[in-house]
Amino acid sequence: MTAPVTTDSPTVELSHPDKVLFPDDGITKQELADYFRDVAEFMLPHVRDRPMTLQRFPSGIGEPGFFQKEAPSYLPEWMDTVTFALRDEGREQRQILCNSAATLAYMANQGTITQHVWLSRADRLEYPDRMIFDLDPAEEDFGIVKFAANTLRAKLKHLGIPAFPMTTGSRGLHVVVPLDRSADFDTVRAWAAEFARKLAWSVPDSFTTELRKESRGDRLFIDYTRNAYGQTTVAPYTIRAKKGAPVATPVSWDELEDLESSQAYNLRNVVKHLREAGDPWKDIDRHAVRIKPLESKK
Numbered sequence: 001m002t003a004p005v006t007t008d009s010p011t012v013e014l015s016h017p018d019k020v021l022f023p024d025d026g027i028t029k030q031e032l033a034d035y036f037r038d039v040a041e042f043m044l045p046h047v048r049d050r051p052m053t054l055q056r057f058p059s060g061i062g063e064p065g066f067f068q069k070e071a072p073s074y075l076p077e078w079m080d081t082v083t084f085a086l087r088d089e090g091r092e093q094r095q096i097l098c099n100s101a102a103t104l105a106y107m108a109n110q111g112t113i114t115q116h117v118w119l120s121r122a123d124r125l126e127y128p129d130r131m132i133f134d135l136d137p138a139e140e141d142f143g144i145v146k147f148a149a150n151t152l153r154a155k156l157k158h159l160g161i162p163a164f165p166m167t168t169g170s171r172g173l174h175v176v177v178p179l180d181r182s183a184d185f186d187t188v189r190a191w192a193a194e195f196a197r198k199l200a201w202s203v204p205d206s207f208t209t210e211l212r213k214e215s216r217g218d219r220l221f222i223d224y225t226r227n228a229y230g231q232t233t234v235a236p237y238t239i240r241a242k243k244g245a246p247v248a249t250p251v252s253w254d255e256l257e258d259l260e261s262s263q264a265y266n267l268r269n270v271v272k273h274l275r276e277a278g279d280p281w282k283d284i285d286r287h288a289v290r291i292k293p294l295e296s297k298k
Helices: 029-047 101-109 142-158 185-202 253-258 270-277
Strands: 002-005 012-015 020-022 051-056 066-068 080-085 092-097 112-118 130-136 164-167 173-178 220-223 232-234
Touching: 012 029, 012 101, 029 101, 029 112, 029 270, 051 092, 101 112, 130 142, 130 185, 130 232, 142 173, 142 185, 142 220, 142 253, 185 220
Parallel strands: none
Antiparallel strands: 002 012, 051 066, 051 112, 080 092, 112 232, 130 173, 130 220, 164 173
């Protein structure tokens, strides 16, 4: 049995559209594909031309899934890809570029629940246009996450740098800085590391940049490590493989104050929310900045 999903171009035929992928919620492959079709207008500007890694659960989230980086040879000809040399490996890798709603539907048919994307785009892979701070609490405490996000925002604002928050659909938040692509990954990672450490030093009882979990205690981890060549992050408006199908959702700072969880938005409510409120990241690239060296800690 197949069911067509009409997108921009072409029509994607679903196999086994009634297959349940989220057993606790009764969410089927058809509903998954319909979601990606409906959210495409909001999601595509944020993932376009970024190498994408797929997190697939062909049998549903009740079974172990797997990550797929390399684009398979059987992809339809209409799907965009990029091929690039892997650092220090002496070989090339080809990855999917998600540039159409049809691509999202095709991936849904493959059991893709979560998309992970690079922080740079295919035309300049060495130069990121995003810098990300992943705020990861030690426990289920969204209050400390919001406190950390607002503290980070204030520190960035003092430097004249804009910040955009996104729920992760898990426990934490991402705070994202749009960049003008003038700095390479090594420069951006070094800047993010120094900034994160300064932030942790400013509130040492609550924040940490310790990479080892056993050294963090009950402090929130400010993770800057994804700011590196080849690293990925969860894509805006992607779904997490969790009960309730929570969605990683860009939000405004005002909206964040009213949220009680990073899983406030999900497959069944986020599109309605976006159609009513709009995408808070719609103009994010207009705020792109050039990072400058931080002053040394005295």
